[in-house]
Amino acid sequence: MLTENLLAAARAARIRAYAPYSRFPVGAALLTDEGAVVTGANIENASPGMTVCAERAAVMSAVHAGYRRFKKIAIVADCSPPPAPCGACRQVLWELAGHIEIIMGNLEDERIIKSLPELLPQPFGADRWSDNPVSDALFEAEEGWRLPVSFHPVGYVANDFNDPDQIPKNYKDLLSRIVIAPEFEEGLYRIEEEERINIISYLHRAGSYTLKGKRPGRGNQVYGVFVCRAPSRPNAIAQTTVDLVERKKNILTVRGADLAHGTPVLDLKTVMPDR
Numbered sequence: 125m126l127t128e129n130l131l132a133a134a135r136a137a138r139i140r141a142y143a144p145y146s147r148f149p150v151g152a153a154l155l156t157d158e159g160a161v162v163t164g165a166n167i168e169n170a171s172p173g174m175t176v177c178a179e180r181a182a183v184m185s186a187v188h189a190g191y192r193r194f195k196k197i198a199i200v201a202d203c204s205p206p207p208a209p210c211g212a213c214r215q216v217l218w219e220l221a222g223h224i225e226i227i228m229g230n231l232e233d234e235r236i237i238k239s240l241p242e243l244l245p246q247p248f249g250a251d252r253w254s255d256n257p258v259s260d261a262l263f264e265a266e267e268g269w270r271l272p273v274s275f276h277p278v279g280y281v282a283n284d285f286n287d288p289d290q291i292p293k294n295y296k297d298l299l300s301r302i303v304i305a306p307e308f309e310e311g312l313y314r315i316e317e318e319e320r321i322n323i324i325s326y327l328h329r330a331g332s333y334t335l336k337g338k339r340p341g342r343g344n345q346v347y348g349v350f351v352c353r354a355p356s357r358p359n360a361i362a363q364t365t366v367d368l369v370e371r372k373k374n375i376l377t378v379r380g381a382d383l384a385h386g387t388p389v390l391d392l393k394t395v396m397p398d399r
Contacts, residue, residue, distance in 0.1 A: 127198070127237070129307050131229045133161050134200040137178065141165035145172075150201040152178035154186050154221070157193035161276055162186035179213040183220050189274050196225035206230045209243065218247040275326065277388035278311075279304035279374075281381060288329050288355065288384045299369065300381040302389060309374040315392070316371045323364045324391040325383055330360035365395060 130153050137151030143166055150166045164182030168175045179199060186194070197217070201207040206228035209217065217224065217240055226243060229235040241247075283300035285291045292298070302323065304312060315321065333356040338344045342352065349357050366378040 126307060127227055127235070129305065130155055130161065130196065130198040130227060131200060131235070133163055134178075134198040134229065135231070137163035137165050137182075138200060139165075141178070142167045144168065145170070148201060148203075150178040150199065150207060152182040152197060152199050154182040154197045155195045156186060156191040157195060158191070160191065160274070162189060162191065162274065177210060177213050179209050180216050183217060187220055189272075194221040194224050196227060197221070198227040198229060200229045200231070202231045204230055204232060204234060206234050206236050208236075214240065214244040215248060218244055219249055275390050277305075277326065277390060278308045278392075279389040281323075281325065281383045281385060281387040281389060283381070283383075283385050285384045286386075288327075291382055291384065295382045296380040298381075299377055299379055300366075300383065302376040302378055302381075302392070304374045304376070304389070304392075306374055312371065312374065312376070312392075315368070315376070315394075318368055318394050320365060320395040321368050321376075321378070322393040322395055323362075323366060323378070323381065323383070323389060324393065325362045325364065326388045326390055327355045327360035327362050327383075328386070328388055329384060330355045330357070333357050361390070 133153035134151040137153060138149040139151075140163075141149030141151065143149045145168050146166075148166075152164045154162045154164070156162065162182055162185050164178045164180070164185055166176065166178045167181060179197060182197065183194070199207055199209065207230070208228055209226065221240070224240050225237060226240055227235060227237050280303055281300055282303050283298075333349055333354070336346060336348050339347045339352045339354060355362065362383070364381055364383060366380040368376060369379055370377040
């Protein structure tokens with residue numbers, strides 16, 4: 125992944141910071157060996173010692189998600205020079221991530237890049253994964269399927285529907301754009317040969333759900349949430365079949381998307397022909 129893309133993810137992560145005391149939101153984006161990006165932001169507390177920095181939030185979330193090897197981490201804040209990890213973050217990164225690259229950036233596109241050993245020349249301790257008592261065999265034997273699954277958007281929907289309630293009834297006749305992140309553009313190779321595609325998206329504006337209730341789209345009769353297309357569900361993931369109108373590099377023009385502007389796109393899949 126390009127440095128610019130990782131810095132962009134770190135900038136976006138600042139949105140979820142909780143920083144009412146310092147008024148200094150920080151975002152971090154950690155790149156795993158598998159190519160996944162795990163983000164974090166600083167979470168403050170009235171008791172300062174309880175505050176968790178963005179770097180630690182990211183790496184601890186990544187470890188809990190099952191990742192063990194990392195390439196680099198980007199950190200972004202609104203300051204000059206760009207922010208550097210504190211001593212506690214350097215030590216935690218050393219034990220959990222090892223010899224990774226540290227990319228420090230700000231909102232003015234200044235950046236400083238150093239290796240972790242440069243920032244922490246004499247680290248305490250060593251890699252502890254070999255001593256971890258929770259082995260893969262034990263994980264498989266437990267209820268591992270219950271753990272949350274992380275998804276990473278590959279793009280977003282762009283149109284004039286800024287709110288889900290603004291999507292008109294004739295949306296099937298209207299155009300939207302699917303903007304795929306530049307680093308995933310190669311995955312669109314020959315997609316223009318398809319007439320229809322499925323958009324797998326995350327309905328980030330969806331609210332709370334009920335497992336059973338009246339469904340307006342079915343005459344207000346009672347149905348279970350898994351028997352309808354209600355946007356509010358245990359996992360707010362949608363599959364939308366659209367007509368592919370045009371492709372220009374990493375931007376697809378499609379017809380028939382019932383998705384609001386800014387909806388994260390998780391994946392694209394072709395529509396299998398009827399047999």
